[in-house]
Amino acid sequence: MPEEIKAHITGVVFQIPTKKGDKVGAGDPVIVLESMKMEIPVEAPRAGVVREIKVQEGQTVQEGDTVAVLD
């Protein structure tokens, strides 16, 4: 079942340490947001393969926005 990974805070996409097709473990950072001078990872809720990254570096995302999809 594909699962959407949502941003838990509002911020700017600072880094994308993963790409489509990468295997990730539960708790691995899928993207890193920057908010108020802090870097905050958005983590994979479970192990899986990254099906899609929905954001680009520098983009502003709101809390609750989907940033990636996990297979």
Place this chain on the structure above:
Amino acid sequence: MRKVLVANRGEIARRVFRACRHLGLATVAVYSEADVDAPHVREAGEAIMLGPPPPRETYLDIERILHAARRSGADAIHPGYGFLSENWRFAEAVARAGLTFIGPPVEAVRAMGDKTEARRLMAAAGVPTVPGTPGPIADVAEAEALGARAGYPVVLKAAGGGGGIGMVRVDKAGDLATAFASATRRAQSAFGNAAIYVERYLERPRHVEVQVFADTHGTVVHLHERECSIQRRHQKLIEESPAPNLPAATKRGLVDAAVAGARAIGYVNAGTMEFLVDASGGFYFLEMNTRIQVEHPVTEEVTGLDLVVEQLRVAAGERLSWRQEDIVQRGAAIEVRVYAEDPDKNFLPSPGTITRLEMPAGEGLRVESGVESGSVVSVHYDPLLFKLVARGASRDEALGRMRTALGATVVEGVRTTIPFLRKALEHPDVRRGALHTQMVDQGAFR
């Protein structure tokens, strides 16, 4: 000096404008698209838009700030804190543009910005630094020599890394050989570099800093100390003056060292010498901040002196208006920093719109705020919303006023650190003034 541009935003920009108005100086604000409606923009005599919200295109862009100064005819720039305030290239560029930098000489900013160079210069000036080996050690015998000289515990640290990774604490000489082998192995695997150095390990140190001030005529004074031990991840949360329960000998040593250190590097304007103080009252230089500090109001409240007005006067070449013997601490003052962070979610940032803001007021209370009802707290900047400062005839009175003030403060729309601050001020160790820098991270206020 007639017109001052403030290369900053939020509460500190407003604070500097207030000081300028007091001296009859004209004011210029700079701002980003995110700050169009910010109070600091409205309060300045004129305001110049720098660009889009990201700091590197606005408050960190030296060229755009200098351009704004030229356009507005400002002849001096106050950097505030954060942003470009400790960037020596900025101080140099301001001077090269023929403008007055309201801060120390370029060389002092540069030397104190290089943390190893700063420690070397301060040690040479007789300021105590944490005892340690000057560089990586070749064998365990060098670690033993340091242990014998400085005492235990010591800590072995990876020369090639940081963040506490690979650190090994050693409590007695007999454990050094094993610890040296394991620290070397860990350093090699973590950083690809096996080099290690050794330092005396400070147990639950306090953070105590000394406010210094110097003019261009060779006078250097101190404005006593501030206790800033309540911090998390090196960000201060609560500051006060005087430092509670500080032995008199330590206090004397601190202020003497601070003045000697500032004098040794030819310092001018406001600066802060930061120290760690151990349980036995020993103190060690940490770093020097070559700017006005966030927590400067606690010093103003106990001394009755205006540090920002003095910064402007000294930058204009005037002599310090105070003699050391006139600078005395009266009563006590405490400051809390209210951040847009959620203490229930491990201090996650909480950007958003402030839908309701009610500030406390009362005897001995001062508010320094960068926001108002309706302000948008942007993801692009530091989460500091405002500071509350309470003063009293005694520490207990100041703490009591602060507790009342925090209870009367209402912020809606974003999460803030207020619940955390209220808990901290009720803690028995805070009430009796038994503070150390690890208390927040160790969960004392959960």
